[in-house]
Amino acid sequence: MNQHFNLRSAVALCAMAVLPLAHAANMxxxxxxxxxxxxxxTAKADKDACKAMNGNAKDVCMKEADGKEKIAKAExxxxxxxxxxxxxKIAVVKADAMYAVAKEKCDDLAGNPKDVxxxxxxxxxxxxxxxxxxxxxxxxxxxDANKDKMDANYQAAAEKxxxxxxxxxxxxxxxxxxKHGKS
Numbered sequence: 001m002n003q004h005f006n007l008r009s010a011v012a013l014c015a016m017a018v019l020p021l022a023h024a025a026n027m028x029x030x031x032x033x034x035x036x037x038x039x040x041x042t043a044k045a046d047k048d049a050c051k052a053m054n055g056n057a058k059d060v061c062m063k064e065a066d067g068k069e070k071i072a073k074a075e076x077x078x079x080x081x082x083x084x085x086x087x088x089k090i091a092v093v094k095a096d097a098m099y100a101v102a103k104e105k106c107d108d109l110a111g112n113p114k115d116v117x118x119x120x121x122x123x124x125x126x127x128x129x130x131x132x133x134x135x136x137x138x139x140x141x142x143x144d145a146n147k148d149k150m151d152a153n154y155q156a157a158a159e160k161x162x163x164x165x166x167x168x169x170x171x172x173x174x175x176x177x178x179k180h181g182k183s
Contacts, residue, residue, distance in 0.1 A: 027080040035076045043069035056107050063104045067097025088136045095128030154180035 027035075043065055050061035074093040078086040102121035106114050157176035161169050177183065 026082075032076065032080050035079075036073070039069060039072045039076065042072070056104065059107070060101060060104045063097075063101045067094075067101055070097055084136065084139055088132050091132035091135070092129055095125050095132065098128065099125035150180050154182055 046065035046068060047062060050058055050065060053061055070093050071090070074086070074090045078090055099121055102124065103118060106117035106121060109117050154176055157180060158173060161172035161176060164172050
């Protein structure tokens with residue numbers, strides 16, 4: 001069934017969205033404003049294209065346009081801030097958008113196939129949100145582990161310096177602090 005393929009694709013896209021990325025925020029206010037204007041113009045064009053459709057196809061088209069706009073705005077916000085929370089928000093917004101479209105596509109069905117379609121859409125959404133949450137927790141745990149490693153390495157290096165005295169000890173401690181991110 002084509003619906004199963006769409007849901008699997010949605011889950012795969014959500015999983016890709018939560019992969020950790022190194023990112024530096026460096027967007028000017030003017031670039032951000034231009035990005036918002038571009039996104040809104042594209043959304044208006046997408047929605048205008050939907051107006052030529054009828055019935056549920058029109059509803060699906062509108063959900064797709066809304067989702068595309070929300071995703072683009074979340075990505076722009078992440079590009080502006082570079083914050084991990086904004087990166088995580090992209091994955092959640094993608095899951096929400098795909099869920100809205102999938103639910104709308106289910107309206108073409110009736111009876112048990114419709115119920116199954118809705119359950120599959122909900123399951124894909126739940127998985128996408130859970131994957132985003134898990135990726136965030138993994139990122140936090142990785143950051144904590146790296147800090148613990150740096151602290152342990154500093155303690156070991158500082159212990160080696162204790163065998164020294166005077167200027168040699170001071171230089172050793174300063175080198176250990178510099179190497180292990182201590183101030």
